[in-house]
Amino acid sequence: TQLLEQSPQFLSIQEGENLTVYCNSSSVFSSLQWYRQEPGEGPVLLVTVVTGGEVKKLKRLTFQFGDARKDSSLHITAAQTGDTGLYLCAVRNTGTASKLTFGTGTRLQVTL
């Protein structure tokens, strides 16, 4: 069973600030996904990274997959209040497409 540790656990920042959250494991993954979950809602997929070292941008969000495919980071530039939510990384076991395992999550609060 992979353990996906995310850090920090909580982050409270003001609008306009930049931030980075991390997802780490000792296991190697064929791909990794980032989801955002807002209160009272289910997780929503933001991005999938597949190749070691890959960088993907989604507007102000930049996702990077580690070279060894064991870790990933999410950087948000000029955070907005709408970025508030729980950020989850998630992976599937190599060779098994069924079960998606989520990380421990980073709860982000962006205030005015």
Place this chain on the structure above:
Amino acid sequence: EPEVTQTPSHQVTQMGQEVILRCVPISNHLYFYWYRQILGQKVEFLVSFYNNEISEKSEIFDDQFSVERPDGSNFTLKIRSTKLEDSAMYFCASSETGMVANEKLFFGSGTQLSVL
């Protein structure tokens, strides 16, 4: 974008009672899932379902839990005799094939189960 729908949004039950949580996955999807999230904790996998049978289940998914696809559209999670520790938000999800490692899961808005 197509949606996974879950009913009810909130369910309150007494300990020992049976509950059925309902989900309508996206119509052309073949793989269905249940996850749960205890307040303040991570999203945990319960079970995946494909071709009318369980594909994979976690240690949480014991004999008290069962899943069913009673017709062509609904997917249900039954808890036979609820315990206090079953209180959580239960999420249903679906994916197109379940066969691709980087495939997107579509989640419903969840059912908040409170066991008293």
